[in-house]
Amino acid sequence: MQNKYDVLIIGGGPGGAMAGKAVADAGLSCCIIEKRPAIGAPVRCAEGVGSEISDYIDLDPKWVSSTIEGALLVAPDGQTLELNPKMAGNEVGYVLDRKIFDRELVWNAANAGCDVFVKSRASSAIMKDGKVCGAVIETGGKTVEVYADVVIAADGVESKFARWCGIDTTVPFAELETCVQYLMTDIDIDSGQNAFYLGREVAPEGYIWIFSKGNRTANVGIGISGKMCKEGKRPKDYLDAFVAKHFPQGKIIELMPGGVSVCKPLACTVADGLIIVGDAARLSDPITGGGIINAIYTGKLAGEVAAECIASGDCSKKALMKYDTIWRSSKMGKSLARNYQVKEIFIKLEDEKLNSIVKSVSTLDMETFDTKHLLIKLVKYNPWLLKEIVTLKHLLE
Amino acid sequence: MLIIKREVCGYCGACVSVCPEGALELVDAYLTVDPETCLDCGICSKICPLGALEVKNAE
Ligand SMILES: Cc1cc2nc3c(=O)[nH]c(=O)nc-3n(C[C@H](O)[C@H](O)[C@H](O)COP(=O)(O)OP(=O)(O)OC[C@H]3O[C@@H](n4cnc5c(N)ncnc54)[C@H](O)[C@@H]3O)c2cc1C
Ligand code: SF4
Ligand code: SF4
Numbered sequence: 001m002q003n004k005y006d007v008l009i010i011g012g013g014p015g016g017a018m019a020g021k022a023v024a025d026a027g028l029s030c031c032i033i034e035k036r037p038a039i040g041a042p043v044r045c046a047e048g049v050g051s052e053i054s055d056y057i058d059l060d061p062k063w064v065s066s067t068i069e070g071a072l073l074v075a076p077d078g079q080t081l082e083l084n085p086k087m088a089g090n091e092v093g094y095v096l097d098r099k100i101f102d103r104e105l106v107w108n109a110a111n112a113g114c115d116v117f118v119k120s121r122a123s124s125a126i127m128k129d130g131k132v133c134g135a136v137i138e139t140g141g142k143t144v145e146v147y148a149d150v151v152i153a154a155d156g157v158e159s160k161f162a163r164w165c166g167i168d169t170t171v172p173f174a175e176l177e178t179c180v181q182y183l184m185t186d187i188d189i190d191s192g193q194n195a196f197y198l199g200r201e202v203a204p205e206g207y208i209w210i211f212s213k214g215n216r217t218a219n220v221g222i223g224i225s226g227k228m229c230k231e232g233k234r235p236k237d238y239l240d241a242f243v244a245k246h247f248p249q250g251k252i253i254e255l256m257p258g259g260v261s262v263c264k265p266l267a268c269t270v271a272d273g274l275i276i277v278g279d280a281a282r283l284s285d286p287i288t289g290g291g292i293i294n295a296i297y298t299g300k301l302a303g304e305v306a307a308e309c310i311a312s313g314d315c316s317k318k319a320l321m322k323y324d325t326i327w328r329s330s331k332m333g334k335s336l337a338r339n340y341q342v343k344e345i346f347i348k349l350e351d352e353k354l355n356s357i358v359k360s361v362s363t364l365d366m367e368t369f370d371t372k373h374l375l376i377k378l379v380k381y382n383p384w385l386l387k388e389i390v391t392l393k394h395l396l397e
Numbered sequence: 398m399l400i401i402k403r404e405v406c407g408y409c410g411a412c413v414s415v416c417p418e419g420a421l422e423l424v425d426a427y428l429t430v431d432p433e434t435c436l437d438c439g440i441c442s443k444i445c446p447l448g449a450l451e452v453k454n455a456e
Contacts, residue, residue: 035423035424035425036425036426037425044409044410119425121424121425156410157410157411157413157414158410158413158414158423159414160413160419160422163419164419169414170414170415170416170417170419171414171415172415173415173440173443173444176411176414176415176444178411178444178445178446179411179446180446180447226415226443226444229443229444229445229446230443231448234445234446234447234448235446236446236447236448255407256407256409257407257409257411257445257446257447258409258410258411258446259409259410259411259412259414259415259444259446261414
């Protein structure tokens with residue numbers, strides 16, 4: 001490990017890996033430090049992504065556990081709504097294998113020239129006159145100081161690095177989806193379809209997912225609002241009840257707890273010498289909890305902007321602000337803002353209303369597979385939604 | 398005082414993200430609390446997916 005790089009990246013998830021590759025591709029020196037001993041493990045993710053991931057990265061078939069051709073929504077009363085692509089058989093998304101995916105993204109960064117150190121943890125920020133200048137790193141029993149012109153905080157849901165730089169990254173507990181997931185095998189599932197179970201009894205202010213990992217195997221998990229979590233009613237309690245009912249014979253080969261933020265993004269995602277990306281910037285989708293693509297997009301953008309600012313000799317907050325402005329006005333930024341408002345509406349909806357929405361139509365053909373287009377379709381069958389929820393109309397425009 | 402039940406904790410970091418004081422730190426595979434900073438507010442123990450945290454009143 002050198003004691004000075006152009007760019008230092010904290011965290012080796014998809015956000016950090018993409019940032020490292022972008023900086024190295026620009027010909028600058030950079031280093032990713034990852035506190036875990038192995039990239040991508042344990043997996044803290046249901047691994048589902050929409051097919052639009054191909055707009056951001058060349059998807060290697062090795063990274064894909066299953067190709068998804070549709071989704072099933074299950075209402076609190078058990079009625080179902082099937083979502084199919086307009087062209088039957090078209091792929092609408094994938095369930096990744098993140099142990100392989102995350103590792104290959106870091107490999108790509110390393111091959112481009114980025115240094116990588118695992119089992120190396122940032123333990124504080126180095127600040128000078130209010131500017132972020134590097135990090136203190138615990139590695140192999142030693143404490144070292146590493147300086148950089150720009151530090152990219154890609155440290156995921158914990159987001160401690162930005163906090164050490166004086167930015168409050170606390171997730172309000174009601175906006176933290178508290179999750180447990182089992183990797184289950186020997187279960188009867190449709191391997192081309194992902195399923196979502198809704199309802200106060202099933203998963204209050206959240207949902208249960210079954211994301212296919214291929215033949216008779218799936219990520220079966222739950223997220224509920226931190227507000228609803230209490231002793232005896234933790235996500236694991238709900239998930240165990242669900243599994244006992246639906247997959248009593250299934251075998252659990254992995255147990256994984258986790259947290260996903262569904263709050264608004266940080267008010268500002270840069271500071272002097274600092275850029276914050278992915279989950280650390282609170283960029284997971286407030287409705288689905290999905291954050292892989294957002295981490296990839298913002299990681300790459302952060303690397304590019306950092307490289308530009310270094311080349312022009314100005315890494316002030318004002319110069320790095322370009323990053324913040326670009327992602328906020330991007331499709332992703334707009335969809336995060338909209339989905340936050342939509343989430344606020346839908347978590348208040350009673351089970352009876354959810355039942356009647358699902359009852360209104362049993363299959364939908366989707367030209368575009370996302371929450372906005374789904375809502376537009378559902379409103380068509382349920383015009384009362386627009387009447388009851390006045391704000392919904394302008395959100396869907 | 399915040400008690401961390403190491404046998405229950407799955408070192409996921411969810412609690413770290415909600416602590417208003419930044420008192421929790423995940424050191425790879427184990428969680429630590431800084432007793433100087435922790436205010437015993439109980440927010441982390443409320444949201445832990447597995448129930449690995451407990452605030453015990455000092456007596
Ligand atoms: C239960 C669950 C299910 C999910 N399901 C989906 C899904 O189906 N689809 C989807 O798109 N998203 C999903 N997500 C969200 C997704 O996992 C994240 O959005 C994504 O991993 C964010 O990438 P990232 O690079 O920002 O952070 P991460 O992937 O979390 O990477 C951060 C890395 O930083 C490291 N790190 C942290 N602190 C330090 C430090 N001080 N020093 C060094 N390294 C450090 C961590 O060890 C970690 O490896 C899910 C999340 C959870 C918890
Ligand atoms: S939220 Fe619970 S399981 Fe996760 S790290 Fe904190 S104490 Fe451990
Ligand atoms: S009890 Fe409160 S202050 Fe202490 S670690 Fe938990 S959330 Fe932080």
